[in-house]
Amino acid sequence: MSDTPNQISGDFPKALRDEFAPDFSTRAPDDLETYGRDWTRVYPAQPSLIAFPRTTDEVARLLRLCSKHSVAVVPSGGRTGLAGGAVASNGEVVISLDRMNRMGPVDTLAQTVRVQAGAITEAVHRHCETSGLTWPVDFASKGSSQVGGNIATNAGGVKVIKYGSTRQWVLGLEVVTMDGTILELNGALEKNNTGADLKQLFIGSEGTLGVITEATLKLTRVPGDLDVFFFALSDMGAVLRLFLEARRAPFTLMAFETMSANCLEQSARHFGLKKPLETDAQAYVLMEVERPVSSNAGELLEQWLTDLFEKELVLDGTKAQSPREARELWMLREGVAEALYQKAFLHKNDIAVPVSELEPFVREMDALFRERHSDFEVAVWGHIGDGNLHINTLKPDAVSKVEFMKRCHEADQALFEIVRSHHGSVSAEHGIGLLKKDALHFTRTADELRYLRLLKSAFDPKGLLNPGKIFD
Ligand SMILES: Cc1cc2nc3c(=O)[nH]c(=O)nc-3n(C[C@H](O)[C@H](O)[C@H](O)COP(=O)(O)OP(=O)(O)OC[C@H]3O[C@@H](n4cnc5c(N)ncnc54)[C@H](O)[C@@H]3O)c2cc1C
Structure with a gap:
């Protein structure tokens, strides 16, 4: 040995x-x-x-x-x-x-497909599309990410507001534990009340409990006609008022994404796209809806839009007039992460708070940066329906990387205290990995961590599988 x-x-x-x-x-x-x-x-x-x-x-x-x-x-x-x-x-x-990227036939009756864990997320979408079905796990990295990675991180994304996170779309898993045991967990069963659901332990465990080798995925129908809107709003309060209005509207909300003005600016510059609205605003929203199946769907939507302006809920807004315009709006939103990397050295956070806490959270976060780190540029985007914000801090030219990281660490401690005070999470969708290990205690109690460690030692007593990830 x-x-x-x-x-x-x-x-x-x-x-x-x-x-x-x-x-x-x-x-x-x-x-x-x-x-x-x-x-x-x-x-x-x-x-x-x-x-x-x-x-x-x-x-x-x-x-x-x-x-x-x-x-x-x-x-x-x-x-x-x-x-x-x-x-x-x-x-x-x-x-x-x-x-390990093989995909089995789509079962259209059960609406499932069994795939190997190395299947690329987008390839699964294409594979199922021909049967009018989709695996609704969707985000900018879908062209490279794999089903096994999506499951191991319980990935979120831009459609969680409609479909929930990856966990909701996995029926069964085949997993290999560190001693070589092959576990077949739940097969393709929709119902199986025979004790604790072991499969759920592996979803979101970031490869620390076992290697996912195959999965039976639950599918849903490909959505019908989609409309994409882009709005300019005065602040986070206005974003939330629009969200409430959208939830009550006569259509199905598929995505409700926000970004700060500097995110839009940088994304438009990076992709060489025109900004969709002339109006300067603090916040922008990309909203995608599935049009209702009715003969007057268009009128209903128009009326809803007119009401928004009459109630002065938005400063400005536009609707994509073609699939190309819709794609460009999505590119502006989904390209933010890539575009910001081109602008400066970044420090990233991915937090969640209950949706009802978003407004006070953002107020306190703004105050933190204004009062203690006013030389930092902060770019924020996120998935409002999930209470999930991606907070990016950009390194000022005048500050060295070492000094910047030191100050980001200080800012994080204060930020995570705010997250904790709003009963939030220090990692909404990216996981803990190596990056957020030190912050885990802001969200998980000492008792929870004790049980998580017990779980780890049950599956991997020698600590050989993805060591040092989530906790030491
Ligand atoms: C531009 C961009 C946009 C993104 N947008 C989103 C978003 O909107 N929402 C979101 O949730 N994430 C997002 N991500 C993060 C990332 O794409 C997801 O976390 C994704 O699920 C990771 O999948 P992967 O196959 O790349 O996993 P990897 O990065 O390869 O691995 C991630 C973790 O899973 C483990 N793992 C991988 N495969 C297996 C397996 N077969 N068995 C066991 N463990 C395994 C790894 O050990 C690691 O801990 C984004 C990333 C980028 C670059």
């Missing part, structure tokens, strides 16, 4: 060669660099080896071998994670699900 659990040494390399074909794994420097990091881009990539299993059996055999030789393993999906969950910085073996 190796003395250094995070390094491959001793008999392990030979055992791996004996067990698997030569193309099963790679130690090529480019691959180590690529597969050792995720989108957070702040941690060094230092894995020892990248393995590419094709089947669940290969995953089980690999984990059994790693367990026997005390080698740490990092499960890796599309590496679009924003919390460092898939990062391998300590000589771990990365287990990439890239080759």
Whole structure:
């Protein structure tokens, strides 16, 4: 047995060669660099080896071998994670699900599909679309993220307001635990009241309890005609009043996204798009609705819009007149994350509070930055219906990176106190990974953490699976 659990040494390399074909794994420097990091881009990539299993059996055999030789393993999906969950910085073996991307036939009666965990999110959408169905897990990184990663992070996204998060759209899981046990959890059952639902433990556990190898996904019908609106509003209070009005409206709300003026400015500049509204405002909202199926749907929508202006709920607004305009509006919103990266070095937060707490939360957050960090530019966007805000702090040119990170850490402590006082979460959808470990106690009590640790040691007593993620 190796003395250094995070390094491959001793008999392990030979055992791996004996067990698997030569193309099963790679130690090529480019691959180590690529597969050792995720989108957070702040941690060094230092894995020892990248393995590419094709089947669940290969995953089980690999984990059994790693367990026997005390080698740490990092499960890796599309590496679009924003919390460092898939990062391998300590000589771990990365287990990439890239080759496990097969998708079974769509069951149109049950509205389900069984896929391997490495299937790309958008490929699943396309696969199901031909049957008039979709897996409604949707966000900007869907072209690279994988089903296994989505499930391991219980991903949110732009349609949570309508569909809920990933957890709601998983019927069954096949999972391999660190000792090589293959668990088949819940199959394709809609109903199964036979005790605790083990599958739920793996959803959102960020690869710390087991490797997800297959999933039975629950599907829903592809939505009908969609309309996309863009509004300018005076402040967060106005955004929430519009949200209330939209919830009462005669249509189905599919998305209700907000962004601050500097997010819109930067996104428009980055993608070379015209700003959709001339009116200067503090906040903007992108709203997508599914048109009601009725002969007077258009009139109902027009009337609703007229009322908004009469009640002075919005400063300005527009509706996409073509699919292209709708796509551009979405690009302005979904491109914010990428566009901000081009503007400055960023510090990111992804918090949630109950929707009814958003207005006071934003007031207190604004005061914090105004009073203590007035030289920081803060860019905020988020998913209002979920009480989820992405708070980005941009490094001023005059401040060094080291000084900036030190001050961001101070600001975070104050920010997370505000989050806690509003009964919120320090990570709404990106997870904890490496990035938010120090902040976990703002949201989880000591008792909760004690049970989470017990759970971890039940599934992974040697602490070899994604070590150091969520907690040490
Ligand atoms: C531009 C952009 C926009 C984004 N927008 C959103 C958004 O709106 N909402 C949102 O929730 N997220 C968003 N994200 C974050 C990210 O895309 C999601 O967290 C996504 O679900 C991660 O999937 P992945 O396959 O890339 O996982 P990875 O980054 O590869 O891994 C994420 C975590 O899951 C674990 N993991 C991966 N695969 C498995 C597996 N098969 N079994 C067990 N554990 C596994 C990893 O170890 C890691 O802890 C965004 C990211 C980017 C870059």
